[in-house]
């Protein structure tokens with residue numbers, strides 16, 4: 239029993255990685271084809287330039303060639319780590335990513351951490367008090383936060399806290415006068431810009447986690463081993479820990495599946511708050527038919543999604559001995 | 564005479580359900596002396612588990628204890644002592660072995676941790692001392708290679724091994740009373756015998772009292788010295804094992820005895836009528852008026868429908884709740 243079959247384990251890991259790679263490739267290919275099938279090309283929006291000149295630009299970049307030809311060329315470049323040039327930013331795509339990705343990761347990691355902690359605390363509290371007034375209020379609250387579209391929530395926050403009350407900036411990462419501020423004021427300025435987009439994303443994430451944690455905690459709370467724990471003389475806290483420990487398993491599984499929906503939320507939230515991150519940039523890229531950047535954004539998104547599910551897998555094995563075979 | 568270890572009187576637990584008030588345990592009284600083994604038998608739903616849980620004040624949410632109920636254990640009023648004192652009793656002085664060893668153990672904690680936890684909660688022993696004690700206890704309940712097994716999770720053990728873990732968990736601090744709620748029902752027949760043997764052996768060594776809950780009179784015959792027969796939330800007969808088997812008085816007890824194959828064969832009078840009791844237990848929301856067993860009783864007459872029989876003493880240690888005690892001529896043979 240104690241010596242687990244190691245080979246079966248590692249071959250499964252390889253299979254999972256290959257599967258993930260396939261998912262990323264498929265998403266990138268779909269994005270590549272769809273972008274090119276969409277009307278217009280990277281220079282359509284440049285109405286200041288005569289049409290024949292635009293066509294010339296397009297031809298220079300090879301955008302007039304058949305899609306399969308373009309695809310093979312693109313794939314060959316990608317294989318050596320060349321994502322190409324961004325037509326919108328007129329810089330290499332990798333440089334653009336290097337700028338915007340950390341901004342999204344900052345927003346997402348803060349939102350995710352806050353969502354996990356808050357959501358689990360709220361859900362676990364509710365799960366052992368199902369049917370009480372407090373539980374009903376919180377359930378209604380999280381259902382609202384969960385079902386309201388992100389953009390609507392974002393606009394609401396902007397209207398209330400930025401426009402009506404004027405407490406917080408409505409958009410961007412820093413104020414226009416940022417460069418002229420002393421260090422302490424810079425930090426405050428950055429934090430103030432973070433509040434609204436973070437709140438919007440965290441509300442969404444917290445409601446998701448709270449809903450899952452509540453139902454898994456409720457299920458665990460009715461399991462016989464909870465009674466065993468009580469019969470052993472544990473404090474109510476100890477008993478709750480027993481239940482929570484098993485209720486963690488489904489939440490951890492959900493964690494990976496929630497990644498895409500948080501990512502989708504980030505796209506909306508970044509657009510509303512003009513947060514110059516990945517989501518915001520992806521929207522810009524698609525609208526500007528910036529082929530290379532848009533496809534790169536899809537690759538980044540799908541890599542994040544599959545890493546989320548890989549991470550969930552690892553975490554699940556860590557918290558549930560029944561799956562750790 | 565010294566006061567008994569456990570004394571239960573007029574225990575009543577009810578639930579508010581959609582169908583009305585369910586009086587699941589309805590006036591149960593009994594005592595258990597130190598070192599004694601008492602059996603509680605009865606069909607499914609008669610209130611055995613609920614009675615057991617009440618002793619540790621572990622009534623499921625929604626269950627209501629009547630104010631007249633009393634549970635006294637080692638001088639403490641279990642139903643009113645503060646939570647702190649109650650927790651000090653649970654698992655240390657009075658422990659419980661549950662029926663389903665799979666679901667009663669936490670699936671994501673090692674069995675060693677689950678046994679050691681009892682030690683950690685009740686004593687000042689360190690983590691490693693508690694673990695050592697847990698391993699020793701697992702060995703004592705007959706788990707081979709206990710040190711390695713302690714690091715395993717419940718799903719890695721067989722049903723019989725899991726029940727041994729439950730027993731180790733209940734007995735690690737050598738409680739004065741252990742409640743075993745159908746400890747063998749979920750197990751294979753051959754494993755059942757092993758577990759009963761183990762319980763018997765540990766009972767002798769630790770000198771604890773056992774409250775053994777079962778629907779199997781055969782198990783009671785092997786283990787207990789005194790038996791309570793429960794029906795529809797009440798005790799209908801209480802007697803030392805020998806008298807109960809030799810001279811059952813309540814028709815329900817007779818029916819239970821006749822339903823045990825080995826006992827039925829051994830008994831002259833019931834040899835030809837190995838059978839189950841006809842009918843089913845009424846729902847706890849609608850106990851019949853008068854005697855609760857009358858619908859299923861072959862001897863019932865008018866009085867049984869109107870007049871609820873009291874639990875009366877027929878011999879020093881034999882009590883019965885049946886009108887046949889006063890009117891034995893009504894018994895049909």
Ligand SMILES: Nc1ncnc2c1ncn2[C@@H]1O[C@H](COP(=O)(O)OP(=O)(O)OP(=O)(O)O)[C@@H](O)[C@H]1O
Pocket residue numbers: 578580585587588605606607608609610611612613614623624625626778847
């Ligand atoms: N949480 C609850 N809510 C409502 N009714 C309950 C609850 N728990 C138990 N009961 C009722 O109390 C009665 C007695 O239940 P109990 O579990 O004590 O029976 P039992 O004698 O142990 O039966 P079994 O042999 O099936 O274990 C049952 O009729 C059951 O329906």
Ligand SMILES: [Mg+2]
Pocket residue numbers: 611612613744
């Ligand atoms: Mg039961």
